[in-house]
Amino acid sequence: MSVGSSATPSRFGAILACALVGAGTVLGLSGIDLVLPAIPQLPEILGGEAAAAQLVIAAFVAGTAGGLLLFGALGGRYGRRYALVAALAAYAALSFLAARAETMPSLIILRFFQGVAASAPAVFAPGIIRTLFDEIGATKALGVLASVESLVPAGAPVVGVWLLTLGDWTLSFTITAVLAALLAVSFIFAGRVLPPDTGSGAGGSYARLLGSSVYMRYALTQALVLGGLLVFVFGAPAVIVRTMGGSLQDFIVMQVSGVTCFIVASNVTGWLVGRFGAERLILTGTTMALLSALALLSYAVAGGKDPGWLPYLFVPMNVGLGLRGPPGFLRAIIAGGGDDHRAASLMILAITGVSAGGTALFAPFIESGLLALSLAATAIQGLAVLLLLVLPPLQAVPKTGPGNGPKDAVGD
Incomplete structure (x- = not known):
């Protein structure tokens, strides 16, 4: 071979x-x-x-x-x-x-x-x-x-x-x-x-993808939901230890709970897509991530200082990512109109940019504790929901699978 x-x-x-x-x-x-x-x-x-x-x-x-x-x-x-x-x-x-x-x-x-x-x-x-x-x-x-x-x-x-x-x-x-x-x-x-190459991306460009509101709907919201979650994770150890009187053990419990629930959710998405449709699942998962961030913000505003509550408040964000992550990533690739490799690379780069940029912007406010961290997560997740409501979805998903090469799905 x-x-x-x-x-x-x-x-x-x-x-x-x-x-x-x-x-x-x-x-x-x-x-x-x-x-x-x-x-x-x-x-x-x-x-x-x-x-x-x-x-x-x-x-x-x-x-x-x-x-x-x-x-x-x-x-x-x-x-x-x-x-x-x-x-x-x-x-x-x-x-x-x-x-x-x-x-x-x-x-x-x-x-x-x-x-x-x-x-x-x-x-x-x-x-x-x-x-x-x-x-x-x-x-x-x-x-x-x-x-x-x-x-x-x-x-x-x-x-x-x-x-x-x-x-x-x-x-x-x-x-x-x-x-x-x-x-x-x-x-x-x-x-x-490996499946045969289909000439994916031979005539494409990054500018073409950036100019497609359909592609940006899925790529940007994917980057914002995952990036917003990572911003919270990256800031959580310092917030828990320095401002909430907790320990790294509290952070580990939060992380293990979140990752476990993410894994469960991401592995049932195939069945859920078949039952409810990808667009409904993407919106549901993105909304769950926002509601989780709002719950964390509400707890902070109320003066909450017990890190033991964080796993319960943070888990829905992980579940939301698990539900919308696989179908959202796939639809971004499809919306690339056959330019699969550029579509994937640009989206992964956007995820890196959101998580790194959000963490850097939050860093000066680390001493403000959970209030600042949850506010940053809420702003990022809120923007994701807003973009889903504003940017146009795919009108039709081209047939994929063995023997079916990608067709042009970029809508504008």
Whole structure:
């Protein structure tokens, strides 16, 4: 089997294709969290200040942002199979070189390009899933993928700590190199399980997507709902410990409760889409996220200081994201009018921008506690609901699945 094979995959092949691109996406995401436990040791080992060690993470994030735009454009020009193999091979080589870095600056440079390569699976996964299944099947697959991805920030640092007990800081990079190389080889020899390229994005552009109010309806609201949730999560530890008299244990309970409910909700969306329709589910989930933020804001205004209430108030935001996440992501890809890779990369970049920008804007008000944090979340989730009500939806969802290439769905 070759990378260029174009046969339509069987049901088993479709599941295997999802497993491969899912593994690639998870491996890319773990590039941050797997390395985190080793960061405090790096200044002593490689030289430099603690601030420089933080650039090891920042460089990877910056590279990922650039890689999203790069692979969004390259996928339509050269084909996602070749791009995936090349990116995973580069990720393996760069990880191998990072494990042998002797100075902090050299590691930071390698981490930037490592981030570029690591972004490819996340760009191509939604388009591949969309081509393999009909709308309900693709929604289910995206729900499973989102569930696995949600476990990475919690699980990867634990694995990173375990690897430090087995070796030194280089071991996480070496393991990443081996896994990325194995995935690249798997895509070479199992190329037939991937759906054939349909010329997706060959004549598209980012400007075209940004000018489509239909695409922006789904992409922006997806970015706002997830980004708003992440802004709350990123600010919660400081708020709980510094202003509510709680501990990190309270934050962990809130996070575990939220992630668990998100996983359950995202895995029933396929059935719910078939019963109630994607648009109703997207609006319901977005509204739930807003109501959760309003509940947190109301508790803060009432002077609430007990962090034990946060899981109950925050869980509906996670459920709302779980309900609207898979169908919203899928409809953004469909609204891209066949430009699947750019549509996915632009949306992921928007999610990163909302979460990073919202966190930066909130930072000066961290001492104001839950009031400021919940107000920020409410503003972001409220904007998501407003955009859903104002921007036009897809008028018709083109048939997808094996043998059905994407059709132009950009409405304006």
